Amino acid sequence: MRKIGIGIIGCGNISDAYLTASPGFPVLDIISVADINPSAADAKAAAFGLSAVPLAALLADPRIEIILNLTTPQNHVQVGLQAVAHGKHVYSEKPLATTLTDAERLVSAAREKNVRVGCAPDTFLGGSHQTARRLIDDGVIGAVVAGSAFMQVPGHELWHPNPDFYYKPGSGPLMDMGPYYLTCLVNLLGPVKSVVGQAKSAYDSRTIGSGAREGQRIEVEVATHVSGLLEFESGAAISLTTSFDVWKHDHNHIELYGTTGSMIVPDPNRFEGEVKTAHRKEDWTVAQQIHPYGDGNYRILGLADMAEAIVSNRQHRANQDISLHVLEIMESILHSASAGRRIELTYSCARPEPMRTDLPFGILE
Ligand SMILES: NC(=O)c1ccc[n+]([C@@H]2O[C@H](COP(=O)([O-])OP(=O)(O)OC[C@H]3O[C@@H](n4cnc5c(N)ncnc54)[C@H](O)[C@@H]3O)[C@@H](O)[C@H]2O)c1
Structure with missing residues (x-):
């Protein structure tokens, strides 16, 4: 090659x-x-x-x-x-x-x-999220009607030695972590049609918790608790909350509710994790994973896919269409929060091609 x-x-x-x-x-x-x-x-x-x-x-x-x-x-x-x-x-x-x-x-x-x-992100190309995609496409939970997504942590200044950028315009919990959740959801459900948002902040400043600058205060210039109601083109209604203001919670990362069952989708910031489904009121079962890249940190998969796509002249999966769409969703949630009204999106995108299961490790095409 x-x-x-x-x-x-x-x-x-x-x-x-x-x-x-x-x-x-x-x-x-x-x-x-x-x-x-x-x-x-x-x-x-x-x-x-x-x-x-x-x-x-x-x-x-x-x-x-x-x-x-x-x-x-x-x-x-x-x-x-x-x-x-x-x-x-x-x-x-x-x-x-x-x-x-x-x-x-x-x-x-x-x-x-x-x-x-x-x-990035390319975690949606990982084994667990491709498993979720296969199950959705196979109709295992029927048509997805609704769902929820939660990314709630106390703030990256607890571990990142230079966390200033997380609290500057263009970052914050939605812009920083939203791409994982939204790219994962768009890969599963297709594009979003409109959003309604709400945004606030618990603190005006934060304290760096590690490294050479431990103890220094940094100003908070962005909303640190942001919620959005997403109306997908498919009709699915998903609520998303991203927050740097939450010490502890007990929500799953993503839950999807379909016409014949429910699904728990693991952390979209990771490549691994169990996908669980339940048919009607039956108990949860853990789905079998047949896709590769579900057992470690493969944060380069999107780049490798783009490189192979250049060689074989096909569309790459972590592409500009899905990232423009995701960015517009995030910006629109924040815009809706300040304007107090629903925002219709202008960008849409196709769902990226599913990953193949029949290739040796490291080869994507
Ligand atoms: N840290 C994480 O766990 C993590 C995880 C996933 C994604 N990301 C993303 O990765 C990106 C980088 O995050 P990070 O945590 O590595 O940040 P970082 O601050 O640790 O590193 C960024 C590096 O980029 C350099 N840099 C900044 N502007 C530059 C410029 N104009 N030209 C050349 N070099 C420049 C800085 O000097 C620094 O070494 C961000 O977009 C972040 O959202 C970070």
Whole structure:
């Protein structure tokens, strides 16, 4: 198989997960890493046996076809536009951008240059979420009528050493964690038609809980408890709550209620987890998983799928259509909360193709 050269921009927290998983996917050839902070790039290069280079050198390297953009959300578009200007495809960590307008700029620049845009999350390609997709498509719980989704935690400052960006415009619990839940739901149920939102914050500032800056206060500039009512084009009505204001709760991540049964979908921020279904009033049963990538952290699957899609000239699954749609859903929930009215969406998308079950590990096509 032809390998695709990858250059990584952004060598912080999440880059470890990508670099650890990358050897499992033969299509990926990680050429070099760069960071606005050169010592972060040097440290990552040393840890993974790679070369750290200045940003400009990475962008100019003709061996690199895809820029993997692992910078903070507020830098996703600026870095993405640089990649596109150099004729590179770009695969970004989520969210695609902090505003829909910025995402549209990136997508239209990429279209003009005839390069691809891909975006995390890719957890929906994991074994458990593909199992849920198969069961929904097979009609195991009938037509999905309603459901709920909950992402509620006390706040990432408890563990992240540089958590400032989570509390700046363009982040917060919805923009940060919503992409996992919404991408998972759109993969299962198809696109959303309209939303109603509500948003508030419990605290004006937060305290960093670990690392060199432990004890420092950071200002909260976003809503930290956001709820949305989602009307899907299929007719399903799903309520979603994302919060950094909740110390403890007992809800499942996602529950779906169909005409003939119910389903519990595991954490959409992970690749593994049990999918449970119940037929009518019978007890829960754990579904058999036949899809791969359901037993670990494969946070690079979307990039590998995009690289293989370039080789075989097909649409990649974690693509710009689903990420634009998800970003519009999130922005519209926040807009609805401040405007006090229902928002109809303008973007829609097709459900990505299900993952195949008949291929060796690391090969997606
Ligand atoms: N930390 C996690 O567990 C996690 C999980 C999933 C997704 N993500 C996503 O991954 C992205 C990065 O998160 P993180 O936790 O690794 O952040 P981080 O702050 O730990 O790392 C970001 C890195 O990007 C660099 N950077 C910022 N702007 C840059 C620019 N313009 N050019 C070059 N380098 C630049 C920073 O110097 C830093 O080293 C975010 O979009 C986040 O939502 C994080």
